[in-house]
Amino acid sequence: MADKRKRRRSELNPEDEAQLPFKNKLKADSFILQILKELSDSSAVSSSSSSKTLDDLGLSSSCREVTDLSLSSVQATIESVILKIARSILSGNGFAFDVPSRSAANQLYVPELDRIVLKDKTALRPYANISTVRKSTITTRILQLVHQLCIKNIHVTKRDLFYTDVKLFQDQTQSDSVLDDVSCILGCTRSSLNVIAAEKGVVVGRLIFSDNGDMIDCTKMGMGGKAIPPNIDRVGDMQSDALFILLVEKDAAYIRLAEDRFYNRFPCIIVTAKGQPDVATRLFLRKMKMELKLPVLALVDSDPYGLKILSVYGCGSKNMSYDSANLTTPDIKWLGIRPSDLDKYKIPEQCRLPMTEQDIKTGKDLLEEDFVKKNPGWVEELTLMVKTKQKAEIQALSSFGFQYLSEVYLPLKLQQKDWL
Amino acid sequence: MADKRKRRRSELNPEDEAQLPFKNKLKADSFILQILKELSDSSAVSSSSSSKTLDDLGLSSSCREVTDLSLSSVQATIESVILKIARSILSGNGFAFDVPSRSAANQLYVPELDRIVLKDKTALRPYANISTVRKSTITTRILQLVHQLCIKNIHVTKRDLFYTDVKLFQDQTQSDSVLDDVSCILGCTRSSLNVIAAEKGVVVGRLIFSDNGDMIDCTKMGMGGKAIPPNIDRVGDMQSDALFILLVEKDAAYIRLAEDRFYNRFPCIIVTAKGQPDVATRLFLRKMKMELKLPVLALVDSDPYGLKILSVYGCGSKNMSYDSANLTTPDIKWLGIRPSDLDKYKIPEQCRLPMTEQDIKTGKDLLEEDFVKKNPGWVEELTLMVKTKQKAEIQALSSFGFQYLSEVYLPLKLQQKDWL
Structure with a gap:
């Protein structure tokens, strides 16, 4: 019976191991964990040294x-x-x-x-x-x-x-x-x-914190996760054995990672605002980064809005710039999906979408923004996006099977230190 | 100092007890709890007897x-x-x-x-x-x-x-x-x-359940509450000492009730889908109703969409009618905000909104729907709404102070058994 089931799977299943691009490049988890430990250690050092203030820059009066x-x-x-x-x-x-x-x-x-x-x-x-x-x-x-x-x-x-x-x-x-x-x-x-503001975000994974006096263990929140509290001032006592924070743009990818308990294989905290970042999620992410001194890796759609969302978490939005010091999370790495990934991971042509005129304009505008310019890797990726006029959602990876994201793409990205 | 603080409050604060409409009508909580116990008992009886099937009605073949x-x-x-x-x-x-x-x-x-x-x-x-x-x-x-x-x-x-x-x-x-x-x-x-489908709903209050094997105690979920899991098949072991389920249309009212821990004063489970009901929240509400045999009281905006949302929870939506038996929760009571409440609770004129042409059309269409017609109380309320051409959000109650909803309006509604 077990044999029959196995045979049947390999006949029907287009997600066969051999067919999955790059699956054979994956090394043992212990190798990848070592890379994550290095990343985590370097983040702890840089977090404690590089937090400059307006005062340090002589800007506090202006x-x-x-x-x-x-x-x-x-x-x-x-x-x-x-x-x-x-x-x-x-x-x-x-x-x-x-x-x-x-x-x-x-x-x-x-x-x-x-x-x-x-x-x-x-x-x-x-x-x-x-x-x-x-x-x-x-x-x-x-x-x-x-x-x-x-x-x-x-x-x-x-x-x-x-x-x-x-x-x-x-x-x-x-x-x-x-x-x-x-x-x-x-x-x-x-x-x-x-x-x-109304709450929107959810968090799951290797994090324990208190919400209004109640201790919450985010490894024990099933698949639904914990709703991020709307009032950060009643959040405290953060503890974690995670090596990084995985910031996810959209709900669907979050659900995949939560069900697969990705955080058990690679100790991490998974957080999403389900689209546009709301204030509560931005405050929560910053608090995690500051208290736990963990690196933050972002998984967003490969389109101008994905990068824009990343920039709101990282640098703030213009209409709340007065509060940017409290709302922004420094040093977020762009893990994926990056424009160069589309060819690199052989995303099928029909899973890519043509960019609209508006998309292209937004992309070009972003290229003029200081926070993009200062990161040469981002400029290169964004230039490629605007040139190829192609975008792709995180879900496009499902064309290689529903679990390609959690089982091949993300582990390989981590193994190759492929973040910018 | 304590005296000074007290005096200062009564000078500055427009939410003074004496000024709050109907606050003086409120009886002791023990009186209201007795009413809720009766409601809960009658719901347990009717839940177990009245669940007719297509078979009972001779409709299973058609x-x-x-x-x-x-x-x-x-x-x-x-x-x-x-x-x-x-x-x-x-x-x-x-x-x-x-x-x-x-x-x-x-x-x-x-x-x-x-x-x-x-x-x-x-x-x-x-x-x-x-x-x-x-x-x-x-x-x-x-x-x-x-x-x-x-x-x-x-x-x-x-x-x-x-x-x-x-x-x-x-x-x-x-x-x-x-x-x-x-x-x-x-x-x-x-x-x-x-x-x-992507998850949207949250739940807080007197409920314990298992989500994908993890036991969740919703009294210990702080202010954020527990995100409702997207997959109902991994939800189980529901236990509760609540007397009713409070179904809330919008996030803002949910946050107020969660912060005030309304469920501790009147034992209940508070649930919201933050607007349009999603499949996960509908399944979760039904499961609670069926397993715990609790009455469901709904708090929605006083506009046609509030009633429409109530009807989707109660009777289902047309595009998923094949699944209505599993998605709908029978016997939901319309607690508020009802059109007759606007005058009854003296909602100030400037907190009411004029209905648009589209609102009025939607209201009239609803009056033709069978599930509205069969409830004379609902027909009366909806007719009043269409006649006065006024609508109001739950938040309009904030004109009497931020906590009027949790401290006066809801307790009084419960005390007066004012649901339809």
Whole structure:
């Protein structure tokens, strides 16, 4: 019976070992584990030495950054802002907020830090001016609401915040935008304000951490994994015996790796935001990187958006540049799927997709970005993508069998240290 | 100091107890818990008695339903389908699949079952016909791929399946559609085929279950909760001391209830699919309802889509009607936000939104649906909504303070048995 089953498999199954490209190049797991140990060790060294700050670069007076503040500090800072305003009113000078500008012209990419930061331009937002009276009123109201959150020690979403005063805010973009202003005014991160975004990410693998006081063991989360908590301030006590963090763009690849328990064969932590990175997942990834000092390898689609997603994790997004120091994870390696992999791994022509005009334009725009330029390997790959006008999803590897990703492609990539 | 803090709160805080509508109507929790116990007991009785089948209704010959099959049964069924075809070819009759029709004309709402089912019309899909040769080839290929999944005992996504033969399938809608056909041909659920959808839902509260062999305690999942596993067949051993299941439409309300640990005050299990219900969450909800025999109370937006989402959980969606018996959860109660709540709870005018033309049309269409008609309470509410042309999100309750939902609205609803 066992024989029959085996024979039948080899007749029907197009995923035969012999036919799987490069499977014969794979060395023993112990060899690959040795490579991962070296990577992990070097990451621990570089993490502890290379974390430069704006101060080190002499930029702290010309650039603005926010930090995590405790709830009581946020409360005290709000109170002092309001007291200052009260004094200004009493001395006959009226009332105005001094608000850091978040416009594109006030943004700067700092290569030494490898992220986008906010410069120091500010704008006055006086109450006694027809063009700013609404915005200064909204600012005051948001400060008051955040003050309440501090006192109650609860978290709310941006949507909740909007609904507390629809008459004033009118639409949510207005309260959202002023919320970012308030972060800049107080000099604290948005998560310090206890205003959170909806959670989207999941994590599975060799990680233990506490979520709101409960200890979570991510090796015991089955196939579904653990939902990443929306409030990073209640996450702590991270422990891990992983050698690296595998950052995955999409759900489908995550599910494959979780079911195959890839993290047992190669000790790692697998994390995904299921597409566009949300704030909670970005904070969680950074916290893992910082506390565990592990290298981060990224598995994204081979298209301009894959690289863009990688860059948001790595360097930040422009609309939250004031918070880039807390949201970004330095030194993420681009493991795959890279444009050069398409030929190298013989991805069949019909599994590649032609890039649209928009794709090509996005790719060319990315080539102009500083954070791409500073990495020659990335420039080379992106140039190849724009030239061949071909893209491919991670799932394209399924053309060699459903488990090609976890059983051949990823192990081989690791064995060959094939990251950039 | 404590005094000062207290005083300061009552000065600044617009959420003062006295101002909160209906807070004074709330009775002690013990009173509400008694009501929940009665609800839970009656649900346990009705769950075990009222589960009628097509057979009971004399419809089993004119309607078609699929069941959960074990992997080895799926494998054996595929083999017998293929053998039958081989015999047909050898006897000179060529080869054709007999495929159940999934068109709208072949759908039926059965009031006794309170769900949509598929009637018994089938269509021949011959290979030797120019109009069906592609589809019959795709069907054969999907059968072969599913056969492989059975042998390997792994799960893949629909996207993976598509990528195994892009040349043949051309685009994913084609492989997806034939996958549903294959479920009908084999008479098994899509989850029996080991083809899964991306996970989206989360669960938190008084539930313990096993996910792929790991025991998960959902009271110890912090604020993030547990991601609902994509493959229900590896979920088991459900235990709970909850009195009801709270089904929440959106993430923001879920986060509020999870942070406030609402399930500790009123023992319950809180679950959300974060918007449109996905297959994994629907299967998970049904499994909880069936195994734990708990009542399900739904908290959705007061708009036509809220009711539509409720109906998908309850009665199924048309494009998967063949699987409605396994995907639907009977007897879900509409707790809120109901159109009559807007006035009853004095939701401020500016937190209500005018319905668009499209909203009103969707509302009117729903009024024609059998599953709405059979519930007079629902008809009344929906008629009110269409008449007032007003809608409101769950978050509109935040206008009375961030915790109004968990501290006043929901407890009062439960106390008044205010569900339909």
